[in-house]
Amino acid sequence: MHLFGIETEYGITREDLEAVDPVEESMELVRAHLPGKFERRWDYRGEDPHEDARGFRVSGLQQDKEEDDFAKVDAHRPFSFHEMKSDLVLPNGARFYNDHTHPEYSTPECRTLKDLLAHDRAGERIVQRAADRRNQQLGGAHVQLYKNNTDFHGHSYGCHDNYLVSRSLPFAQLVSGLLPFLVSRQLVAGAGKVGMEAQESGFVPGPFQLSQRADFMEAELGVDTMHNRPILNTRDEPHADRTKYRRLHLILGDANMCEYATALKVGITRLVLDLLQRGVVPNLELEQPVAAIKQLSRDPDLKTTVRLRDGRTISGLAIQEEYWNAASRCCAGSDQDADWVLREWQETLSLLRQDRAPLVGKLDWVTKQWLLETFMREERLAWEDPWLASLDLEYHNVNPDRGLFLGLEAEGKTWRMTSERDIAQALATGPSDTRGGLRGLCVRRFSEQITGMQWERVQFAGGLRARTLEMGDLFEPDAVQACAALLEAAASPADALAAWTTRKDG
């Protein structure tokens, strides 16, 4: 069973103001998506970030105090909590809302890389369209959005990749098998960054590094996501039947602009989860994973080695090659995505060793480094020049008239898996083979009758008849498509749910 999705928190700014109110700007941006009035629908009862996959519940998160402080300030605003969150479920099954002052787009759950890319790109279009509408209201192109992970002053925001995992896989095995892989994944999936930062401790201009997020990783494991961020987040919020499933919630990744990098990031992680499920993961244990993720990030020449617990040293490329070797033995031929990922992963590692020029337009850090070094030569700049950080930021601008990556893409210099038709379809509907598609279908067909939604269920107004579509264990494509057919054909949600119950019980 493969199911994955990406949540992206966008950076937002107003260029016409000296001081920007991030709460209001993010809320207004999300609201600008709506043609009509905001109606509260998201049901937060399924969310509890205090549950820890290691088998306990923490009494508090490090961010709680800061959140409380912000809540006190925000209490004076003329908006309720729900108005500030402005949580929307879109007709394509995605969630779009204001999360901690960042507009966040969460793709619907996807089963294939192509669907995921189309929905990730659809997210870029949706947030930019909202910015265009907001700018129309403001009378100028004042609001700009960035698909990145840092403000270059020590404040980071996330791009989380999520995977459905069987709960039969012990969490300790998941940790030991994933850590070396995740520490080195940035070689493929890093978005690149000028300079160095530490959590809320400012910015040191300087050389280029592979990852936007590595500077902000402060722990191997942990349930926190805003402070003391862990390489492997232990939040136990499965958004599914918790007796059967976990949700692997990875917060260490960068927001990618390159489709190829997104596809590889998620594709290779999916393969490593397959390895773990089959018990054939490479036997590697890093001595200091937190130090290692920073060391590897800060060496774009990829020569740095990190120490293993058994005393050996190993490069990031060699770690990735160990995982590729295991995956090629175990996963070849399992499906089309697996075969594509194996081939491209190998090709990428090989090019990173030899000549990375062909990876421009495919990997973000390689592309960004090429752009910046070209500019530095033209303008005779050093890495310490503040212009470089500004160009780094602008690489991620999702405004097609300004973004550097999108400029490169417009010239046909980037690798694409999606077509404009794929993106248009992803803007309108969710994947036909996942519950994300069902969620979107409910929004399109029965919007007026929906009273509450969350990842695993949709609730309808409906008197005495069954009124909840439970999707906590609705993952088989055939079952999803059968349920979709009933929702399409029924005159009301109650009729659809009754027919669905009959089918399941039969």
Place this chain on the structure above:
Amino acid sequence: MRYMLMPERRETPGDPMPKPSGPSEEGGGPRRPETGSPDKDNLLKRMRKVDPKQAERYRQRTGQ
């Protein structure tokens, strides 16, 4: 890092085109970057328009 190699990219580009049986043969399908001369001038023009102090002014609250 060796982007002095970049001009050669026009002549000997890697093959970013997945072979048949990739995950996306239907619809648009993967498309390789154009191998013609990169329109560096346009991109450099866009880069020169970026305000050097933009990152200095850009402030966000910590997210997740």
